[in-house]
């Protein structure tokens with residue numbers, strides 16, 4: 264018995280965009296498949312407020328799909344779904360961007376990440392309920408295929424809040440970390456920061472999306488995949504403003520007294536690589552990994568937790584790697600259960616200790632009261648004595 268997600272779906276803003284994104288140059292085979300199945304790529308953007316998430320979405324779509332802050336939207340307060348049809352050289356694709364509220368707006372950070380996790384799981388849930396329908400129509404896949412995580416360009420270690428949230432995200436989504444507003448750092452600092460981020464992620468056991476490089480691809484594809492993979496975490500700059508460079512070229516970028524940062528110039532930032540990865544190089548991998556691994560893991564654990572017994576014979580006949588994976592999931596679920604029991608025992612012990620402490624507190628209080636009463640009595644006797652003496 265699987266319930267449909269009861270939470271109201273976030274509002275969808277639909278736009279049609281004709282500007283160039285780059286997918287029309289997808290390898291033919293991928294494009295044919297995507298067009299046939301209906302291109303549905305859902306990308307979620309996550310990170311602290313003011314790091315340029317909305318600006319990057321607009322840069323990605325090359326269109327003001329996210330209203331400027333000051334006007335209609337003073338701040339992203341709820342999860343928003345921006346669905347855009349992109350048409351390029353006669354090919355029509357639908358890209359769905361989920362804009363999440365930034366942190367720092369909440370007193371308690373749990374309040375900012377819980378809705379994000381819930382939103383990801385509701386999308387899994389919606390897919391599961393479609394799978395469970397006896398008459399399956401065409402599956403509508405709204406699962407999050409990629410999660411762009413914005414990191415503040417501090418040049419220092421990752422913040423605790425980022426580690427905490429990424430830990431909760433990495434086994435639910437393809438995590439793609441990016442350094443926000445990379446134009447505020449020098450190229451050398453960006454390179455150092457990238458290394459530091461990667462080692463922090465590794466140290467904390469956070470898995471990010473690994474763009475695979477296939478050795479049997481043609482040279483150009485290998486070079487492209489390699490460039491994408493080496494650039495993670497992408498150092499991005501967002502801007503939809505067109506500026507005129509010293510040589511008179513009109514480019515999207517940010518102007519500074521000392522020069523320009525061009526959004527679409529791979530020598531200036533990794534924006535092009537990020538876009539390329541999403542809609543070109545790793546489009547299929549992002550979708551496949553979400554479907555075959557992230558969703559499947561969530562599904563197995565969820566069904567197990569709900570007590571849905573999987574068909575044993577079908578399980579035994581299944582592909583051995585599939586079986587191993589399922590066994591591992593079951594093992595993980597068991598571990599999680601054990602952890603739950605351990606937590607409960609620990610909680611009970613803490614409660615017992617607290618009770619003991621309370622008890623000694625009561626005893627201490629009684630003792631204190633006893634001493635105080637004694638002293639009060641002595642005080643009263645002394646006063647009485649004094650009065651008697653002065654009365655003489």
Ligand code: GDP
Pocket residue numbers: 311312313314315316317318319332339365443444445446447499500501502517
């Ligand atoms: P959000 O809260 O994460 O959605 O952030 P916004 O997209 O609203 O951007 C917050 C501010 O940062 C705005 O003033 C943007 O113009 C500015 N901004 C956005 N992207 C960049 C960037 O790549 N570099 C710089 N220097 N500023 C940016």
